[in-house]
Amino acid sequence: MSLPFDRLAVLGAGTMGHGIAYAAAAGGFETRVYDVSRAALARGQEGVASLLEREVARERLDRAQANAMRARLGWTTDLGEAVDGAGGVIEAVPEQMALKLDLWARVDRLASREALLATNTSALSISEMAAALASPARLVGMHFFNPVPRMRLVEIVRTHDTPEAIVTSAAAVASAMGKESVVVLESPGFVTTRVNALIGNEAFYMLAEGIASARDIDTALKLGLNHPMGPFELVDLVGLDTRLAVLQHLHERLGEKYRPCPLLVEY
Numbered sequence: 001m002s003l004p005f006d007r008l009a010v011l012g013a014g015t016m017g018h019g020i021a022y023a024a025a026a027g028g029f030e031t032r033v034y035d036v037s038r039a040a041l042a043r044g045q046e047g048v049a050s051l052l053e054r055e056v057a058r059e060r061l062d063r064a065q066a067n068a069m070r071a072r073l074g075w076t077t078d079l080g081e082a083v084d085g086a087g088g089v090i091e092a093v094p095e096q097m098a099l100k101l102d103l104w105a106r107v108d109r110l111a112s113r114e115a116l117l118a119t120n121t122s123a124l125s126i127s128e129m130a131a132a133l134a135s136p137a138r139l140v141g142m143h144f145f146n147p148v149p150r151m152r153l154v155e156i157v158r159t160h161d162t163p164e165a166i167v168t169s170a171a172a173v174a175s176a177m178g179k180e181s182v183v184v185l186e187s188p189g190f191v192t193t194r195v196n197a198l199i200g201n202e203a204f205y206m207l208a209e210g211i212a213s214a215r216d217i218d219t220a221l222k223l224g225l226n227h228p229m230g231p232f233e234l235v236d237l238v239g240l241d242t243r244l245a246v247l248q249h250l251h252e253r254l255g256e257k258y259r260p261c262p263l264l265v266e267y
């Protein structure tokens, strides 16, 4: 597959950053991963190495392919080095607006004027974050899912001002990484988080009302509706705090329908 450009920078080497870096290297991008923490870079690098070993053990990659992927990845605490010559920058640092604004202002001074600028935010406003850039319409959301190497979707989040060429470029990057993409207009929770929050909240209401046990609600959704995981299994994975924070955010922005179930708040 032809790549829209050769080189990507991934900002943040954490849960999402190292997964995005893995997918980028698998897609053929020369990828530089930037993090403020050397320990996080080392963990990210180890994470990628163990993913590669697993793929080799399962014979989904041969040793030469794994080595080639590893060679495409560089790890650095120098932001300038990471974005230098990059055709695209994907940011995956913690979900704090002030931190992201500061980082994007620095990227704006260092990155090429033509580079694709994408944030992996789960819920923050793209427009608000884009205020850090000289040309705010450049910033697009690329919402990857955890674990990135296995999850096939990327939600491309655009605003009313996003040029079509930027949406196309983000879709081409996702496709090169082997992902399907959908285009979503900026709105709280995009498509997936919004639907998922409602299902998760409803599951807590059913538990509180004594309709069924957590285990049976999980089984019902898995076997009856073909969900790969039950809502309680999922909340164990993402954490009760995260689930509550997402619902509170959606409740604030979208109204009563998203008011967190009292049992979830209690837990």
Ligand code: NAD
Residues within 6 Å of the ligand: 011, 012, 013, 014, 015, 016, 017, 034, 035, 036, 037, 040, 041, 091, 092, 093, 094, 095, 096, 099, 103, 120, 121, 122, 123, 143, 144, 145, 146
């Ligand atoms: P994480 O905490 O695992 O990783 C964040 C990394 O960013 C850490 O390695 C940290 O050292 C680094 N960092 C902190 N400040 C930095 C800075 N100023 N510059 C560079 N690096 C910095 O977080 P995560 O779970 O990977 O989440 C990253 C983003 O992805 C968030 O916006 C989150 O909302 C989003 N997201 C997370 C998930 C998920 O399931 N974890 C899913 C989709 C989207």
